[in-house]
Amino acid sequence: MKSITMQSFKLRPYQEKAKEGVKSSFLVSNRRVILCMPTGSGKTVTFVDMIAGAMSKGLTSMILCDRKELINQALAKVDSLGIKPTVIAPGYDQKENSVYLASVDTLRRRKIPVVDLVIIDEAHKQTFDGTIKKYIELCNPFIIGATATPLRIGNQTALDEFYKDIVEPVTTQQLIDLGFLVPARTFASKEDFSDVKKAGNDYDQSALFDKFNTVKLYADAVGNYKKFANGKKAICFNVNVKHSLEMVQSFRKAGLKAEHIDGKTPDKERAEILERFKTEKFILCNCSVLCTGFDEPSIKCVIVNRATMSLCLWLQMTGRGSRTYEGKDNFIIIDQGANVYRHGLWEEERTWSLQKKKKRKGDGVAPIKVCLSCEAINFVSAKVCKECGEPFKVEEKVLTKAEFIEIKRKKLVKPNIKTASRQEISDYARAMGYKQGWVFQQLKLVKRM
Numbered sequence: 001m002k003s004i005t006m007q008s009f010k011l012r013p014y015q016e017k018a019k020e021g022v023k024s025s026f027l028v029s030n031r032r033v034i035l036c037m038p039t040g041s042g043k044t045v046t047f048v049d050m051i052a053g054a055m056s057k058g059l060t061s062m063i064l065c066d067r068k069e070l071i072n073q074a075l076a077k078v079d080s081l082g083i084k085p086t087v088i089a090p091g092y093d094q095k096e097n098s099v100y101l102a103s104v105d106t107l108r109r110r111k112i113p114v115v116d117l118v119i120i121d122e123a124h125k126q127t128f129d130g131t132i133k134k135y136i137e138l139c140n141p142f143i144i145g146a147t148a149t150p151l152r153i154g155n156q157t158a159l160d161e162f163y164k165d166i167v168e169p170v171t172t173q174q175l176i177d178l179g180f181l182v183p184a185r186t187f188a189s190k191e192d193f194s195d196v197k198k199a200g201n202d203y204d205q206s207a208l209f210d211k212f213n214t215v216k217l218y219a220d221a222v223g224n225y226k227k228f229a230n231g232k233k234a235i236c237f238n239v240n241v242k243h244s245l246e247m248v249q250s251f252r253k254a255g256l257k258a259e260h261i262d263g264k265t266p267d268k269e270r271a272e273i274l275e276r277f278k279t280e281k282f283i284l285c286n287c288s289v290l291c292t293g294f295d296e297p298s299i300k301c302v303i304v305n306r307a308t309m310s311l312c313l314w315l316q317m318t319g320r321g322s323r324t325y326e327g328k329d330n331f332i333i334i335d336q337g338a339n340v341y342r343h344g345l346w347e348e349e350r351t352w353s354l355q356k357k358k359k360r361k362g363d364g365v366a367p368i369k370v371c372l373s374c375e376a377i378n379f380v381s382a383k384v385c386k387e388c389g390e391p392f393k394v395e396e397k398v399l400t401k402a403e404f405i406e407i408k409r410k411k412l413v414k415p416n417i418k419t420a421s422r423q424e425i426s427d428y429a430r431a432m433g434y435k436q437g438w439v440f441q442q443l444k445l446v447k448r449m
Contacts, residue, residue, distance in 0.1 A: 008049050008052050008053065008081065009045050009048070009049045009052075009081070011042075011045070011046065011049060012042065012180065014041070014169045014170040014174075014175075014178075015041075015042055015045065015046045015049070015169070017169040017170070018035060018037060018046050018167060018169040018170075019046065019049065019050060019053075021035075021167035021169055022035055022050070022144060022167050025164075025165040025167060026142055030164040030165040031140070031141075031142050031143065031164070032142075032143040032145070032162060032163045032164055033143070033144055033145070033163060033164065033165045033166070033167055034123060034144075034145045034146075034147065034150050034159060034163045034165070034166040034167065034354065035047065035144050035145065035146045035147075035167050036147060036148070036149075036150050036166055036167065036168040036352050037146070037148060037168075037169065037170065038148050038170070038171065038172045038175060038181075038315075038319070039148045039315060039316060039319030039320075039322065040175065040180075040181050040319055040322045040323050041148075041170060041175055041180070041181075043146050043148065044073055044074055044077050044121070044146075045077055046146075047063070047119045047121075047144060047146050048063075048074065048077040048078055048081065049081075050117075050119070050144070051063065051078065051083070051099060051117070051119070052081050052083065054116065054117050055083065055098055055099060059098075059116040059117060060097075060098045060099070060100075060113075060114070060115040060116050060117070061098070061099050061100070061115055061116065061117040061118070061119070062099070062100040062101070062102055062113065062115045062117070062118050062119070063078075063085075063100070063101045063102070063118075063119045063121060064102055064104050064107070064118060064119065064120045064121065064126075064131075064132075065101070065102070065103060065104065065121045065122070065293075066103070066104050066105070066121070066122055066125060066126070067122075067292060067293055068089070068103070068293075069289070069290075069292060069293025069294055070121050070122065070292060070293040071087070071089060071101060071103060071293075072293065073293045073294075073295070074101055074121065075087065075101055078099065078101065083099055084097075084099075085097060085099040085100055085101045086099070086100045086101070086113075087100075087101050087102070088100055088101070088102035088103060088106050088107055088110055089101075089102065089103040089106050090103075090106060094110055094111070096113070097113075100113055100115065104126065104131060107131050108130060108131050112131070112134055112135065112138060114138060114139045115139065115141055116139075116141055116142065117141055117142045117143075117144070118132075118135060118141045118142070118143045118144070119143075119144045119146055120132070120143065120144070120145045120146065121146050121147075122146075122147055122292060123145025123146055123147045123150070123159075123163075124145075124147045124149055124150055124151055124152065124159070124312060126145075127157070143163075145159075145163055148312075148315060148316070148319070149311065149312040149315055149316070149352075150166060150352050150353075150354065151311060151312055151352070152356050153201050153310075153356070154200065154201040156356075158354065158355055158356040159354040159355075159356075160353075160354035160355050163354055165354075166352060166353070166354055168352060171349055171350075172322075172346070172347045172348075172349075173347050173348075173349055176347060177414065179324070180324065181322045181323065181324065182322060182323070182324055182325075182328055182329060182330050182331055183330045183331075183347065184318070184321070184322065184330060184331055184332070184333050184345070184346050184347060185228075185330055185331075185332050185333070186332075186333040186335060186340060186345060186346065187224065187228050187332070187333065187334050187335065188333075188335040188338060188339075188340045188341070189220070189224075189335060189336050189337070189338050190338050190341065191307075191336070191337070191338050192338075193208075193211065193307045193337070193338060195211075196208055196211050196307070198309070201309060201310065202308055202309045202310055202313075203307055203308065203309060205239060205240055208239050208306065208307060209239045209240055209242065209243055211307075212238075212239055212243055212305070212306065212336075213242075213243065213246070217336070218246065218247065218250040219250070220336065221236075221247060221250065221303065221305050221334075221336055222250050222251060222254045222256070224303075224334050224336070225251075225256070225283070225301070225303060225334060226254070226256075228301075228332055228334055229300065229301035229332045229334065231281065232281070232300040232301045232332065233277075233280075233281045233282070233283075233298055233299055233300050233301065234282075234283045234284070234299065234300070234301035234302070234303055235283075235284045235286070235290060235296075235299050235301075235302055235303070235320050235321070236258075236283050236284065236285045236286070236302075236303040236305050237286065237287065237288065237290075237291070237302075237303065237304050237305060237306055237317045238285055238286070238287045238305045238306055239287060239305075239306045240287050241262045241264075241287055243287065243305075243306075244260050244262065244285040244286055244287045245260055245285075247260075247285050247305060248260045248283075248285050251283050251285075256282075256283060257280075257281070257282035257283065258282055258283040258284075258285055259273050259276075259277075259282055259283075259284055259285065260284075260285045260286065261273055261274075261284070261285075261286050261289060261290075262286060262287055262289055263289050274296075277296060278296065278298065283303070288313075290320065291313065291316040291317055291320075292316055294320065295323065296320070296323075297323035297324060297325040297328075298325050298328070299320055299321045299323075299331065300321065300325075300328060300331050300332065301321060301331065301332040301333075301334065302317060302318055302320055302321040302331065302332070302333050302334070303334045303336065304317050304318065304333065304334070304335050304336060304337055304339055305336045305337070306336070306337050307337030307338060307339060308337065308339060309342065311342075311343045314339050314342075314343045314346075315343075315346060318333050318346040319346065321333070322346070333346060349438065351437070414428060415428055417442045417443075422439070422443065425439050425442055425443070426439050
């Protein structure tokens with residue numbers, strides 16, 4: 001196939017860095033690479049630009065998605081570059097092309113086209129057998145696994161059994177510092193969920209609904225929205241459809257505008273509600289359908305009205321409010337499910353790996369306390385606040401399970417890694433709660449080890 005001239009996006013520096021990182025990994029014989037980019041960083045734009053680049057060189061490509069929201073999101077980006085892909089999904093005819101956009105479920109029942117490059121969106125959720133195994137056997141393409149959370153848990157096969165490298169061009173905190181995301185103000189309940197039955201790798205949905213389906217918790221959700229985010233455009237994630245519908249009624253009884261959508265909402269009605277949500281201020285209730293493939297920058301509040309044991313889900317839900325928008329200095333997270341105590345703050349620096357994290361005896365949520373100076377959450381054992389450096393006194397307040405307080409990070413000035421002393425970098429890491437391995441990596445980047 002002849003190469004052709006293609007349009008491309010004007011990428012941000014870290015997006016260009018992502019492309020170069022993947023390319024460099026491919027050049028050293030890593031044919032399967034994880035591209036890890038946080039929610040809100042423009043992951044879809046980045047890999048669609050890679051598709052355009054491959055197409056300009058005469059190469060064929062396919063994007064694999066597991067949800068129609070992701071297919072629609074990728075289709076919009078591809079169309080904006082003038083690329084007309086073959087969509088392999090219900091309601092579309094399959095024809096030979098240089099670019100394909102496919103639903104994983106549909107592709108299992110269709111003829112698999114031979115391509116040079118496969119991009120797997122939400123790669124942390126995909127299995128490596130079935131359709132993907134057939135691809136390897138058929139044409140052994142280069143594969144990019146795109147995800148914000150390269151994490152495998154439970155009985156899932158570790159990512160390193162399939163992927164050979166991980167490219168992580170930017171972190172959430174760096175995106176905030178660069179002005180590409182807005183910071184969060186997090187308010188969290190310390191409700192006890194230890195009595196809720198588990199099912200697989202998360203809480204049993206029925207048992208979790210029983211926990212939340214009380215007059216008190218409906219009232220708490222309404223009250224906390226009024227207290228912390230009254231009048232702001234909000235998205236509310238609930239346990240299930242019934243919980244979401246009941247939550248809408250609770251908001252409306254309190255004089256607040258609220259709407260609901262779920263997986264079975266008719267397409268026309270769903271489109272109408274989402275269109276109004278762009279310009280009107282109301283609370284949009286759902287149960288996980290808007291976790292991925294949904295971008296609405298004007299959201300100023302995320303209500304996580306459920307508990308989850310999934311770090312991936314926690315970051316996907318909270319990240320919906322992080323995008324920049326005119327007049328938006330921050331966004332508010334109202335965590336009704338005490339998730340921050342299981343998973344940490346949305347903006348927390350995390351070390352990702354292709355290997356599965358082994359659960360060790362004693363793992364769990366450490367006791368915490370609130371700094372009276374800046375209200376930051378710290379471990380009970382801390383002698384000084386990790387955010388502001390204020391020493392803790394004997395009378396400092398220990399957080400009880402029923403309290404609902406703001407959890408926030410005070411912005412610290414990051415030292416210039418190229419000129420700062422090792423001690424200054426180490427002090428900054430300690431204040432931010434980073435491990436000393438982070439210091440090592442920073443020094444290594446500027447070749448000062």
